[in-house]
Amino acid sequence: MPILINAFSTVTQPPAINFPCERLYHRGLDDPELMKNLDGFIGYVMQAGDGQMNSRRYALYRHIQRVKHQFAFEIEEENFNEFTSWGWQANAIILLTDGTIRNPDGDILLDPDDDIDFDVIVPYPPEALKRKTKNEQYLAKLGLHTPTHLPPVIAESEVILRTPDEVAKRALAIMLTGIQAESFRENNPINPMEFKERCPTGFAALSNNERDFIYSEQPTEQDVIDMSWKYEALLPLQWAINWQSELPFADTICDVSSLVDKGMQHSEQDISKVTLRPISELLDALDLHYRLHWITTDFRMKGEQPPASIISDVIQERHYALNWLTNFENADWDDVDTPT
Structure with a gap:
């Protein structure tokens, strides 16, 4: 079953996508839609759960501010491990359709219910x-x-x-x-x-x-x-x-x-x-x-x-x-x- 992934990379030159996927789109800093998406993403992070500032929410906020590229693609579940290596090199966080924000390993950084595991590594x-x-x-x-x-x-x-x-x-x-x-x-x-x-x-x-x-x-x-x-x-x-x-x-x-x-x-x-x-x-x-x-x-x-x-x-x-x-x-x- 394919997974829809939105990946938000902070590096200026992300690595080439070398894993099997269906590429939907890529937005860089020259695309005005990227800034609109990032503003909305920040709002989502700040309003999820109780909306109270903590070290995790702050880290995600700062990550989103540094984003240079947004990628959207579908990847088969069995190929997710191949995405992981690319995600760490791109220093990306990902947003899935279930509303969870995750690191490249797929570990949950923030979910809509604000259930936070502070031991999960932020990229x-x-x-x-x-x-x-x-x-x-x-x-x-x-x-x-x-x-x-x-x-x-x-x-x-x-x-x-x-x-x-x-x-x-x-x-x-x-x-x-x-x-x-x-x-x-x-x-x-x-x-x-x-x-x-x-x-x-x-x-x-x-x-x-x-x-x-x-x-x-x-x-x-x-x-x-x-x-x-x-x-x-x-x-x-x-x-x-x-x-x-x-x-x-x-x-x-x-x-x-x-x-x-x-x-x-x-x-x-x-x-x-x-x-x-x-x-x-x-x-x-x-x-x-x-x-x-x-x-x-x-x-x-x-x-x-x-x-x-x-x-x-x-x-x-x-x-x-x-x-x-x-x-x-x-x-x-x-x-x-x-x-x-």
Whole structure:
């Protein structure tokens, strides 16, 4: 008896379908129907059973957000084992006609009655799990711990990075905003036209919020503070495009003068020649700061101070920048989220 399978793969280049089946359709990111289906799928996951958030529902939600391909096909029941190997390589979850969501082995991750077996494995690319383990071990040596159920971040096989020139433009825009924040603090705001003249590339890349801030006659004290902290988001972006040689541990405030010097130096050069660091390094940094952010958030929710060895605001801004760099939720700069 044939089984109708909807498979949702998160990898950018899924393996070829090499098992016997009747292919019904394939949708990629260029198909607007895929996004409609994914929105509906997320709604289904969130409303199944009691609808209460838990680690399984959260993991499925994040998986669906990362989906790059949807496949629908019919496969004979006796051939399901041949599908399994493909499903793990594609990092896919499957939706069956009985309403169950399953991993490639056919084990139930979520059913309509919300009967959840938390021991069932949620698909993650192996290298993402290795990265998670490596950072957990590193933090443990520092006396910092995160729960084992905290998932890995996006994997190399899944990520679609911002382009190098896009990162360079964003870095220059943040730099200009930070400079203006300093000038507001000194009650000597800079004429925005001076930014346009001295750094036209960065000026053109300003986000809506940044542009409003730079042109503001009297920003609030909180706005000035918030924009000043964005220097901490600038550091990982300059590091990502090799304008800084290292991204130190988040236990110190960044050297603002170094960031501005590097930014102004490179603003006069051809940014089309900018290159990104290896993807593995970028994702190592993202996974580490995701876990550090969870730690600081956990301390705050408990009404406790985090260890003196880490700085919450530095971690928050770095996480923000790295989420933008890796296209988290495909959000524009002003709308980046940093859930933990």
